Amino acid sequence: MKTLRVDLPGRAYDIHIERGALDRAGELCRGVLPRCTRLFVVTDSNVAPLHLGRVVKSLEEAGFETACQEIPAGESSKSPAMLTELWENMMDFGLTRTDAVVALGGGVVGDLAGFAAATILRGVDFIQIPTTLLAQVDSSVGGKVAVDLRAGKNLAGAFWQPKLVLMDPEVLETLPDGVFADGMAEVIKYGCIQDAVFFDFLAQRPSRGEIMAEIEHVLYTCCDLKRSVVVEDERDVGARLVLNFGHTLGHAYELAGNYTRWTHGQAVAAGMVRAAALGEKLGITPAGTGERIAALLKAFALPTAIPCTAEEYAAAVGLDKKGSGGDIQVLLLEEMGKAVPHRMTKAALLEELK
């Protein structure tokens, strides 16, 4: 069992990593929600049959009254329409300001349920129980919650920190290989942006079996890296920007695939390789860095290039939250393990991407 503290003033919380933790969800939630009587649990159609029963049993044994909403699995559920449905069902359940929302699932469930928690009754407590590798190493930590709009990804959202992140590495055993690989894209991202030693550690373990043999170390390392930047810059204006490495172009690839062709992890994988190539061309990233990243991504069958038109790049660059006016901050690697924001005009970036 390992615990990390996200030490934000007034909003500090633990990331609890423990095999079998799903069966302790009740007592662990009770520890951070002493006055709560009702829990509204959001999960999806794949996770519900696999893991929901154990969680609800444990929550009810700890004295919580529960209601569960199972959303259809997939990115299309991260929508304003689904958010409205959640709000209405929360009120029908009788949720009050001292009650809470539980997100049991991957990044889609976490982002959607988290935004519902941030907004219902002007904000109620929220617990993250991430069940994908991506959600465990990235989306459940740091409080970015959102839904997608027609125009693009994560365009309506909030910063709303959970009261607890409870992760059970055993739930990763039921993941399809492709979903495990999506998580590896964000795992590899941490090596690229913050920790060259961790990148080498991953490069020496280029398979699901080898990563799972060290899973507690992997989860702890990624969450610790994310925790460190979130504590420094919760609102994503400085240090936290590094977590967006590969995402400006990644969001363009998700858009190019109409949010169905490519998963977030796949799009980020190709986005990191393209960003490394851009950095190499601009003389900021050491030659050969993109190849090293691509080789590791390929070991997990992740794409290293995704077709995208100039219009799709322009649309995504225009919506990127790191942009203001005609400028954008692109994350580039100064060296393996060190990402830096690089300010350039949107026009110059689009020219480079041609």
Ligand SMILES: NC(=O)c1ccc[n+]([C@@H]2O[C@H](COP(=O)([O-])OP(=O)(O)OC[C@H]3O[C@@H](n4cnc5c(N)ncnc54)[C@H](O)[C@@H]3O)[C@@H](O)[C@H]2O)c1
């Ligand atoms: N908030 C953040 O900081 C942040 C960070 C990274 C990504 N994201 C968002 O996260 C989303 C992607 O998350 P994701 O990759 O977890 O996708 P996802 O939530 O769609 O989950 C992927 C698939 O795995 C299934 N699944 C989940 N847990 C399972 C389990 N234990 N066993 C079997 N199947 C399981 C799901 O039903 C789904 O079909 C994107 O919307 C992305 O924008 C947010």
Ligand SMILES: O=C(O)C(=O)C[C@@H](O)[C@H](O)[C@H](O)COP(=O)(O)O
């Ligand atoms: O937590 C962060 O900060 C991140 O940027 C993590 C990313 O992996 C994640 O995909 C995030 O949702 C992207 O946010 P956005 O601000 O680019 O919408």
Ligand SMILES: [Zn+2]
């Ligand atoms: Zn991401």
